[in-house]
Amino acid sequence: MIELKFPKDFWWGAATSGPQLEGRFNKKHANIFDYDFEKFPEHFWHGIGPDVASNFYNDFREDIRLMKKAGLNSVRTSIQWSRLIDDLEEGTVNPEAVEFYNAVIDEFLSNGIRPIINLHHFDLPVELLHKYGGWANKQVISFYVKYAEQCFRLFGDRVSDWFTHNEPMVVVEGGYLYQFHYPDLVDGKLAVQVAYNLQLASSLAIQKYREVNQNSDGKIGIILNLSPNYPASQDKEDIAAAHFADLWQNRLFMDASVKGKFPNELVEILTLSQVFRVTNVEF
Template sequence: MANEFFWGGSIAAHQCEGAYDVGGKGLGIMDLVTKGSKDTPREITKTLEIDKVYPSHQGIDFYHHYKEDIALFKEMGYTALRISIDWSRIFPNGDDLKPNQAGLAFYHEVIDTLIAYDIEPIVTLYHFELPVALVEKYGAWLNREVVELYVRYCEAVVKEYHEKVRYWVTFNEMNHLDPQSEQSDIFTYMIAGLKYSELANQPRDLAIIGYHMTLAGVKAARKIREIKSGLQVGCVFGLNPIYPLNCDPQNALRAFLDNERDYYQIDAMCHGRFPRYMLREYEEMGIDLPIAATDADDFRYGTLDFIGINYYFSSVAAPQGESDSEQAMFGGMQNPFLEQSKWGWAIDPVGIRYVMNYVYRKYQLPVMITENGLGAVDEVVSGEIHDDYRIDYLAKHIEQVQLAMTEDHVECLGYLTWGPIDLVSASTGEMSKRYGFIYVDLDNDGNGTLQRLRKDSFTWFQEQIQIATSKDLVGAK
């Protein structure tokens, strides 16, 4: 049982802040991504086009509403909030000689507001917020120079806030570089700043990008510990278990191998070396990774203190001959035993317990649920939002988190939902795909008053935190 358990939520700068050209901020890669929908992919433009809608430009205007929003989080009973710092707000071009003071000041204000409300700030250093200038000048994560620029950015940020922030996250979901779906372009771009379809040699380039990002993560972890001992360094991964559809041994093997595709970067960050099985695979493919002699020490000394888990759904491995079955995101096919959300994501509460056990037993490190939630269309009726479907989803998942901790003895640091407040969907660019306990009056075209309204789930989650804290069901801060 963890002595300290955080209840809260997670947000990302590019999905909530807005103010894309305020306070000296440079263009980030998500500032060039248009709105989309479940059926219409988001478009990635080379430059800003006047007739396009770019949701990140306004977000939900957290930049100007953060005090109001954090007060609502405190009202709910939050003890932690995971935020991301936008690299392009700190170093507008990514390689500037000095950080942007206005950007540093903004995050000081956000962090100070959290601390004033006794809400633990958990800071993600990279959540799809690469400066566009680094793509144009260096070729993004294909260039090892970007690794060094990232570490330099991390050093500047951690030195600025290390007396206020204990928990640091180096990356968000780098393991989804290749989502194995029709959305490959947007996911590879979000994570690395490059379209999958435009990579010159996709297997080679994904391998190099993956290696560079993994190396950047361990180098940053090492640097953070040099700045101040005792800081906790984690990395967040999107982990969606893939089950065998049946007991055919070949299908079970395929499910295992499909699952493991998501774990080579975690292996590298936890075991202190880049995995030999991946080096052999790349060698057989004729891929020569740009490994430097100093990398071994970075992997050895840059291991993680905790592992963040973003969990939304599971899938199953398609048996031989069924490759045309309904495809799930990030590989596999849809599970015929499970219902799906409107956006085609399987609803599987047991999956969160499964993945918590898998990760904890594999690495023997504390885990933290850093994202979990249901995207749905919410209707406002006479100023109220009755979202029983969200309450049902979260209640079943929280129950499984509790079972993982109390019956399976998984060490878990906290449960953070995605997201505490409605914000722009990263994959589709919609506002109508809502996750929050707090409704934001904004439509997919950026029209609305930005008024915040409490949903029924707001009061429900507030009560769950009160009950859990009073009974110490899963610990309390």
């Protein structure tokens, strides 16, 4: 029998999100999932949506005790932008939401569980989509950075591990290419603009974190869903397709986050394809 020994400080964890746990209970604003469920409940498995979700909003203390009982010492979840922020443009907070998230974080810590907090789990407030065009508009980046700063200031004394986005490529492909997330569009130019703006939002939120963080153990990053891409054959067309898939699906966000720039080859391909949009919105 092989005996595996894990380090004493190994993170035994689990991951979820605010929308999946809390749903839309007691929120002032709707996110895109709340709106999608309201308009198109058939998009959701058996019509199960955000009215209750897993009822974490009401049962979080018992849920966290069960997490401890299961042996978890770390849990990643997310703060709902549409819950925490009262005025989405000004970035003012909802006192009840602050009280809730403080209680959740404190409950994690009192049970010996490290809270790992993500800021955006595909759950853009739908008002920002309808009024501004969502992530396609650079104006929304400024609203996101205000929200992120509130999170850092309110909870950064107890939260050491932050993420700006969960799998931003899902927002791009689900909402603007493959139609599995609202707004269910097929628009290559919008997809590229949204990808760029999501990365810019992440970078500016990280910059803001560096400015306001007072936690000596604090760290921040981005969660990416990376997948290897293999050519269907050794034909040059298949090899080129696999290479482009790697550039688009993996290196777009990874290179920008780690190296501080997008892959030159990807930029050249997108330029030749004429998918860049011209915008007069300055940030």
